[in-house]
Amino acid sequence: MAAVPAADIERRVLLIVSGGIAAYKALETVRLLRKAGVAVRCVLTRGGAQFVTALSLQALSEDKVYDDLWSLTDESEMGHIELSRQADLVVVAPASADILAKMTAGMADDLATTVLLATDKPVLVAPAMNVRMWEHAATQSNLETLVRRGVSVIGPNEGPMACGEYGPGRLVEPEALTAAVLRRLNAAPAASAGADxxxxxxxxxxxxxxxxxxxxxxxxxxxxxxxxxxxxxxxxxxxxxxxxxxxxxxxxxxxxxxxxxxxxxxxxxxxxxxxxxxxxxxxxxxxxxxxxxxxxxxxxxxxxxxxxxxxxxxxxxxxxxxxxxxxxxxxxxxxxxxxxxxxxxxxxxxxxxxxxxxxxxxxxxxxxxxxxxxxxxxxxxxxxxxxxxxxxxxxxxxxxxxxxxxxxxxxxxxxxxxxxx
Structure with a gap:
C-alpha cells in the first residue's frame, strides 16, 4: 500500500450505518478509507445490524463500534456528545428514508440520530432506498431541507434494485463514496485557511x-x-x-x-x-x-x-x-x-x-x-x-x-x- 501523507493520518470519520441491503457496501467503504489513512469509527443502527455485523465493522475499522444510546459504559467512556464531535466528518451510508426523515425532524431516539443532532461537524449522507421511496414527495422534501441546512448529499445511483425494480435509489459505489469523503476531508483545512x-x-x-x-x-x-x-x-x-x-x-x-x-x-x-x-x-x-x-x-x-x-x-x-x-x-x-x-x-x-x-x-x-x-x-x-x-x-x-x-x-x-x- 502506498504511503499516506502525514497530513491525512489524523483525519477522522464517523460512519453511521443505517438499515438497508446496501449496508454491505459500508464494509468496503471502511476498508478503502483506512487504506487512504483515514481513521474510521462506526455507529451501527438497529436496522443496519440486520445486514452487517458490528464485528465486521470493528475488524475493518480497527476501532470499537457503537450501537447503544443507553450503554452506561459507552456513555462514561465516549458520550454521544464527544462521539459526535471528535470526527472531522460525519457520514451516513447507507442513509435510509427513515433516518433522513428523523434528521429533518430533529429526532433523537437512538444513538445515531442523537449523534447527528448533537454534532457540529460537516455531515455527508449517501441515500439508498427503493425507487418509490426515493421519489416520494416526503423524501425529496426532507432532502431539500437537509441540503438547505448544509448537509451534503452523494447519489443515489440509478440501476436494478434488490426488490426487482429499476431506477434511482442505489447506494453509490464504495469507491465513489470514498472519493467524496476524501475530497471533503482534504477541503476542510483549505476552507478554513482560505488558501489551498x-x-x-x-x-x-x-x-x-x-x-x-x-x-x-x-x-x-x-x-x-x-x-x-x-x-x-x-x-x-x-x-x-x-x-x-x-x-x-x-x-x-x-x-x-x-x-x-x-x-x-x-x-x-x-x-x-x-x-x-x-x-x-x-x-x-x-x-x-x-x-x-x-x-x-x-x-x-x-x-x-x-x-x-x-x-x-x-x-x-x-x-x-x-x-x-x-x-x-x-x-x-x-x-x-x-x-x-x-x-x-x-x-x-x-x-x-x-x-x-x-x-x-x-x-x-x-x-x-x-x-x-x-x-x-x-x-x-x-x-x-x-x-x-x-x-x-x-x-x-x-x-x-x-x-x-x-x-x-x-x-x-x-x-x-x-x-x-
Missing part, C-alpha cells in the same frame, strides 16, 4: 468513461472502462479551485460535486463536446475512447438467420480526440494530458504514444487481465513527460487523481514563476 485553491481561475477539461459505438439500435461496441479515474480527476481539479467541464461517456457514477458534466455516447459526440468546452488551460483525456466505429450503422436490428454467416461489420476510424487537442493552434490548452492503457511494455508504448499524439504528459497504466485497473478501485501509474518516466506507487484512483491535480497546479505555478522572471 492553486487552480482558481483556471479552466479544465476532463474526459471520462467509455464510448459506445452503435452497431444497430440495440447493440454497440464498447470497453470495460468504469470512468472512476476520470471522474476522480475532475473532482480533484475542482477541489483545487479549477472550473471543470467533465465530458463523460456512459457510466454508473454520480456527477462529481462542483463540476459541469456533459454526457455523451459516441467518440464523435465526445470530440464535439470537447471542442465546445474550449478554451481551457488544461485538458486531461482519461476516457477510453473506442478506436473504431461501425462504418454503416444498421437502421434496424440486425437479424441472425439460421444457416447464414454473420453480417459483415466494416469499421471506420474514430476521431483522435487527444491528438486533436494536442495539435498546435490558438485553441490548444497550455497543458494536455493523455492516458495510455497498455497490456505490455507499458512505459515504452506510452512514451511512443506521447510523441505520436503531441501531448505534454501521458499517464501510463497496465490494464492487462488480472491488473484490476479497468473497473477497479486502484491504479498503478507511470507519468511520462519530456523529462522521462516517473513511476507512481499503486494507490486508489482518488489518491492518483489528487496527485495528478497537485502536479498540474505545480506546473502552472512554475510556469507563472518562469514568466515573471
Amino acid at each position: 485553491r492553486p487552480l482558481a481561475g483556471r479552466r479544465a477539461l476532463v474526459t471520462s468513461g467509455p464510448t459506445h459505438e452503435p452497431i444497430d439500435p440495440v447493440r454497440y461496441i464498447a470497453n470495460r472502462s468504469s470512468g472512476r479515474q476520470g471522474h476522480a480527476i475532475a473532482a480533484a481539479l475542482a477541489a483545487l479551485g479549477a472550473e471543470v467541464t467533465l465530458v463523460s461517456g456512459p457510466t454508473q457514477l454520480p456527477d462529481p460535486a462542483g463540476v459541469a458534466v456533459v454526457r455523451i455516447e459516441t467518440a464523435a459526440q465526445m470530440e464535439a463536446a470537447c471542442r465546445a468546452a474550449l478554451p481551457a488551460d488544461v485538458a486531461v483525456c482519461a476516457a477510453a475512447v473506442a478506436d473504431w466505429r461501425v462504418a454503416d450503422r444498421g437502421a434496424h436490428k440486425l437479424k441472425k438467420r439460421p444457416g447464414e454467416p454473420p453480417p459483415p461489420l466494416p469499421l471506420a476510424e474514430n476521431p483522435d480526440i487527444l491528438m486533436g487537442l494536442s495539435a498546435p493552434g490558438p485553441s490548444r490548452p497550455a497543458l494536455v494530458v493523455g492516458f495510455a492503457a497498455e497490456t505490455e511494455k507499458v512505459a515504452e508504448h506510452a512514451a511512443e504514444k506521447r510523441a505520436r499524439k503531441g501531448c505534454d504528459w501521458i499517464l501510463a497504466n497496465d490494464v492487462s487481465e488480472g491488473s484490476g485497473t479497468f473497473g477497479g478501485a486502484d491504479n498503478e501509474i507511470t507519468l511520462i513527460t519530456a523529462e522521462g518516466a516517473e513511476p507512481w506507487p499503486r494507490q486508489t484512483k482518488a489518491q492518483a487523481a489528487e496527485a495528478l491535480a497537485r502536479r498540474i497546479a505545480d506546473h502552472f505555478k512554475a510556469a507563472a514563476r518562469d514568466a515573471a522572471e
Whole structure:
C-alpha cells in the first residue's frame, strides 16, 4: 500500500450505518478509507445490524463500534456528545428514508440520530432506498431541507434494485463514496485557511468513461472502462479551485460535486463536446475512447438467420480526440494530458504514444487481465513527460487523481514563476 501523507493520518470519520441491503457496501467503504489513512469509527443502527455485523465493522475499522444510546459504559467512556464531535466528518451510508426523515425532524431516539443532532461537524449522507421511496414527495422534501441546512448529499445511483425494480435509489459505489469523503476531508483545512485553491481561475477539461459505438439500435461496441479515474480527476481539479467541464461517456457514477458534466455516447459526440468546452488551460483525456466505429450503422436490428454467416461489420476510424487537442493552434490548452492503457511494455508504448499524439504528459497504466485497473478501485501509474518516466506507487484512483491535480497546479505555478522572471 502506498504511503499516506502525514497530513491525512489524523483525519477522522464517523460512519453511521443505517438499515438497508446496501449496508454491505459500508464494509468496503471502511476498508478503502483506512487504506487512504483515514481513521474510521462506526455507529451501527438497529436496522443496519440486520445486514452487517458490528464485528465486521470493528475488524475493518480497527476501532470499537457503537450501537447503544443507553450503554452506561459507552456513555462514561465516549458520550454521544464527544462521539459526535471528535470526527472531522460525519457520514451516513447507507442513509435510509427513515433516518433522513428523523434528521429533518430533529429526532433523537437512538444513538445515531442523537449523534447527528448533537454534532457540529460537516455531515455527508449517501441515500439508498427503493425507487418509490426515493421519489416520494416526503423524501425529496426532507432532502431539500437537509441540503438547505448544509448537509451534503452523494447519489443515489440509478440501476436494478434488490426488490426487482429499476431506477434511482442505489447506494453509490464504495469507491465513489470514498472519493467524496476524501475530497471533503482534504477541503476542510483549505476552507478554513482560505488558501489551498492553486487552480482558481483556471479552466479544465476532463474526459471520462467509455464510448459506445452503435452497431444497430440495440447493440454497440464498447470497453470495460468504469470512468472512476476520470471522474476522480475532475473532482480533484475542482477541489483545487479549477472550473471543470467533465465530458463523460456512459457510466454508473454520480456527477462529481462542483463540476459541469456533459454526457455523451459516441467518440464523435465526445470530440464535439470537447471542442465546445474550449478554451481551457488544461485538458486531461482519461476516457477510453473506442478506436473504431461501425462504418454503416444498421437502421434496424440486425437479424441472425439460421444457416447464414454473420453480417459483415466494416469499421471506420474514430476521431483522435487527444491528438486533436494536442495539435498546435490558438485553441490548444497550455497543458494536455493523455492516458495510455497498455497490456505490455507499458512505459515504452506510452512514451511512443506521447510523441505520436503531441501531448505534454501521458499517464501510463497496465490494464492487462488480472491488473484490476479497468473497473477497479486502484491504479498503478507511470507519468511520462519530456523529462522521462516517473513511476507512481499503486494507490486508489482518488489518491492518483489528487496527485495528478497537485502536479498540474505545480506546473502552472512554475510556469507563472518562469514568466515573471
